[in-house]
Amino acid sequence: MKFVIISGGVVSGLGKGIISSSLGALLKSRSYKVASVKIDMYINVDAGTIRPQEHGEVFVTHDGVETDEDLGHYERFLHENLSRVNYITTGQIYQEVIRKERAFEYDGEDVEAVPHVTDEIERRIRLAGEKNKADVVLVELGGTVGEYQNGIFFEATRIMKLRNPKDVIHLHVTYLPFLHNLGELKSKPAQTSVHILNGMGIHPDVMVARSEKACDQRRLDRLALFCNLDPTCIFSSPDLDSVYKVPLFLGNKKNGLDEVVLKLLQLKKKKHQKINEWKQLVKNINNPKKKKVSIGLVGKYFTTGDYKLSDSYASVIEALRHAAWKLGADLNLSWINADDVENKKVDFSLYDGILVPQGWGSRGAEGKISAVTYARENKIPYLGLCFGMQMAVIEFARNVLKLKDANSEEVDVKTKHPVIHIMPEQQKYLKNHQYGGTIRLGAWPCLIKSGTKLEEAYKLYGKVENAPWYEPGSADQKIDLKTKNLIFERHRHRYEFNDDFRDQMEKAGLIISGVSPDNKLVEAIEIKDHPFFVATQFHPEYISRPLTPHPIFMAFLKSILLKLSL
Numbered sequence: 372m373k374f375v376i377i378s379g380g381v382v383s384g385l386g387k388g389i390i391s392s393s394l395g396a397l398l399k400s401r402s403y404k405v406a407s408v409k410i411d412m413y414i415n416v417d418a419g420t421i422r423p424q425e426h427g428e429v430f431v432t433h434d435g436v437e438t439d440e441d442l443g444h445y446e447r448f449l450h451e452n453l454s455r456v457n458y459i460t461t462g463q464i465y466q467e468v469i470r471k472e473r474a475f476e477y478d479g480e481d482v483e484a485v486p487h488v489t490d491e492i493e494r495r496i497r498l499a500g501e502k503n504k505a506d507v508v509l510v511e512l513g514g515t516v517g518e519y520q521n522g523i524f525f526e527a528t529r530i531m532k533l534r535n536p537k538d539v540i541h542l543h544v545t546y547l548p549f550l551h552n553l554g555e556l557k558s559k560p561a562q563t564s565v566h567i568l569n570g571m572g573i574h575p576d577v578m579v580a581r582s583e584k585a586c587d588q589r590r591l592d593r594l595a596l597f598c599n600l601d602p603t604c605i606f607s608s609p610d611l612d613s614v615y616k617v618p619l620f621l622g623n624k625k626n627g628l629d630e631v632v633l634k635l636l637q638l639k640k641k642k643h644q645k646i647n648e649w650k651q652l653v654k655n656i657n658n659p660k661k662k663k664v665s666i667g668l669v670g671k672y673f674t675t676g677d678y679k680l681s682d683s684y685a686s687v688i689e690a691l692r693h694a695a696w697k698l699g700a701d702l703n704l705s706w707i708n709a710d711d712v713e714n715k716k717v718d719f720s721l722y723d724g725i726l727v728p729q730g731w732g733s734r735g736a737e738g739k740i741s742a743v744t745y746a747r748e749n750k751i752p753y754l755g756l757c758f759g760m761q762m763a764v765i766e767f768a769r770n771v772l773k774l775k776d777a778n779s780e781e782v783d784v785k786t787k788h789p790v791i792h793i794m795p796e797q798q799k800y801l802k803n804h805q806y807g808g809t810i811r812l813g814a815w816p817c818l819i820k821s822g823t824k825l826e827e828a829y830k831l832y833g834k835v836e837n838a839p840w841y842e843p844g845s846a847d848q849k850i851d852l853k854t855k856n857l858i859f860e861r862h863r864h865r866y867e868f869n870d871d872f873r874d875q876m877e878k879a880g881l882i883i884s885g886v887s888p889d890n891k892l893v894e895a896i897e898i899k900d901h902p903f904f905v906a907t908q909f910h911p912e913y914i915s916r917p918l919t920p921h922p923i924f925m926a927f928l929k930s931i932l933l934k935l936s937l
Contacts, residue, residue, distance in 0.1 A: 372500045373636040374539045376528045377511045378575075380564025381546035385581045388441035389614045390544050390621075391511045392448035396649065397622040397629035398507055399449055401641040406505035407445040408457050408496060409438065411513045412521040416462040419810075427682035431863045431913055432458075433844045435813025440685050441511060447689065447916050448618070452839055456499045461520065464491050484523055485530075492527035507636070516543075517567045529572050540635045543568060543575035544608075547582040547590065556582055558590050558597075565598040576635050578605045579621070579628070585609040604631055613656050615917050618649060652696070652917050660701035664931050666691065667722035669707045669742045671735035687728045687756065690915035694924040700932060709735030712742055719745045724752040724931045727759030729863070729910065733782040740766045747904060752934065754927045755906030757864055760896060761791045763906040764868060764876075767898070771879050772872075781866050790876075792869040810865040814844025816887065817894040817909065819856040823884035824905055825895050826856060828926035833858075839914040840921070850888055858885075860894070860909035868893035868908070903930035 375394065379387045388409070395405045415421060418429045419437035430443040436455040446453055468491050472482045480487075500508040510528070514521045532539040545561040561580060568575060578600055580586045586594075586607035595602040606621055606628055621628040633640050670684055688704065695702040711717050713735070719725065725746040727739050739759070743766040746753035755763045761779055768777035768790045776783075779791035794811070819826045833840060840858045843850075850857065870891070877883060885895030885907065895907045905923065915921035 372497070372505055372538070373507045373638065374496070374500075374531065374535075375507060375509050375632060375636075376531075376539065376541045377509060377544065378516055378525070378541065378568070379512070379514070379544045380516045380567070381548075381560045383515055385544050385546055386608075386614070386617075387511050387544045388444045389617055390542075390579050390608065391441075391509050392444040393618040393621055394542075394628060394632065395445065395509055396448040396618045397627070397643075398632070400643045400646045400649070401629065401633070402644055403506045403638070403641070404504055405449060406457065406500050406503035406508045407442075407449065407453065408459060408499045408508060408510045409441045409445070409513065410459045410492075410510065410524055411439050412461055412518070412524065414462045414465070415460055416466060417458070417460065423683035428685040429863070430686065431812055431861050431910065433814040433839070433842065433859075433861065433914075435844070437812065437863070439513070440682065443686050443689070443913065444614075446914075450837065450916050450918055452842060452914075454502070456495075456502045459492070459495050459499075461523075464488060464495065467491055485526065488523055489527040489530055492524060493531055496527075496531070506638070516564050516571075522571070525568075525571050525573060532573075537637060540576040540632065541568075541573055542577040542579065542632070544579045544581060547580050547586055549583040556584065556586060556590055558593050561594060562597045575600065576604060577628070577631060579608050580605060581608050583610050604635075613653075615649075615656065616653055619646075619653060648918055655696040655699070658699060660695075661699045662932055662935055663701040663703055664695065664724065664928060664935070665703040665705065665722050666724045666726055666931075667705050667707045667717075667719065667742070669709055669712060669725065669727045669739055671709045671730055671738075684728050686910070686912040686915070687726070689917075690912040690921050690924045691726075691928070693915050693917050693920035694928045696917075697920045697925065698928055698932060700928055707742070709738030709742075712738030717742075719749075719751070722751065723935060724754070724927065726754045726756070726927075727762055727906075728756045728912075730758040731781075736762065736779070736782045740769075744770060747898065747901065750901055752903040752927060752930045753901075753906070754903075754923070756912065757862075757908060757910055760906035760908050761866065761868075763896060763904075764790050764881075767876065767879075767881055768872065771881075772875060779866055788872070790869050790872045791866050793865060794867050797865045811862045814842070814859040814861050815894075815909070816843070816850050817858050817860055817885045818854065818888055819858060819895075820882070820884045820886075821856065823882060824897055824903060824926065825884040825907075825923070828905075828922040829856075829858060832920070832922035832925040835919045838919060839916070840911075854888075857888075860907070860911060861913045862909050864908065868896075902934050903927060 377391050379385050395407050398405050417437045428440040429437050430440050433452040434454045438458040545564045547556040549556050591605050739762040743763050768774045774788040777788040777790045778786040780789045880899050882897040884897045898904045911921045911923045
């Protein structure tokens, strides 16, 4: 196996994940098997207990691991389902080293950072490559060079290269700020980050210079001179209007990033096989759009200090974009704070569609329920995801069944009508404060009811090559895969639809359009006589890909376009 270690300099958020994903897509297009690995430097074992505003969206893999959102980028660019071996944290490394020490697996040695911790890091990196049968392993180091907490990972990769100089290269993504008062890009911060790397005994083989504007030849030459790099190994990567344009910008040409990487790794330069699909995607992105579609996304994880961010809902936003490009729609997405809805500060008549995504806890719940009411009563296309389904169930119970205090036990433990309740096996976890990795996670089977909008969505848009929604997860492998209308979708929740209310809700017009194979868990709902009112307990956004948009998002946007055309 060959390894590309990808680090970042100057600031975080440069797009190391996009650079890594783009390189992976280019190498895969050349028929190389690629494994992508993200290393997060925090002591957390996984990302599950971190606030979305703190770290961005928590992405869930098919086998049920809560990870950094970069794994979502990897899956979208590679069009592959990844697993727990593709995600490493400091917490995981130290947890395993301590376990081995307690089990006397080090034969009484002093257990030290070098070699024991660094060896464990290398073992985990190699394991990801082996499990994925990879030719090339792309390893993204979280954070920036020079941080105290990630030094041990840089040291591990330095040792890897020392041991295997022909099989390991280091790609450094760094930043050139554009100073508007001077009107030019400045290369000194990038030079400094490389000098810090040099001080750690690491010399980058390739550099990607991120900047607001394209880096001119003069600055590329200065970087080459002062960072001791071959000029052909430095690539300018300016801001583009879509991350999916990055692979074609950096590669697919003579001396592109993928060609240089293959040359440095002494691998054969194979021809691109499926690059035309990516070119068609970019063409769809660039094409003039037929209709503008305005969607209100009602969430509560937008603000951090004085700033509004969209990272908390990254997969939802990407899934909407994938569908919009495929349908030729101009997507106009608005962030709506659920608290503002509660305070009557939102005019929903401005939107063609309403989407309520995932969430936790009581804050903003009433605002989300109000959004559902507006969508249902005014026949505005509605899509609810996870918490968004639970809010739709509560709204239906209150306003159609007239159960005025209906609620979720997560929001009100004393409600007389807990239409959403905690799963019995989850109660012991909460009682014992076992929060990390204990909720319902990963891909689970779902049977779709015939004659529903959900069935129609998968029939119209789901029959695509290597569709991830037909790939079983590790949660249940015993089901007959030939079962009609069987799908596998990813979950991340602790509360469920309360079956005690199922009969009366169905009699009142609620359609249970998706259930678990044993019919015990409600996975999706719809309502009658509505252009599109679909909500799922699962997260379809996790497995939407730019080349294969998710059927539910396609059906949601198509319903809006049809309504606008009337």
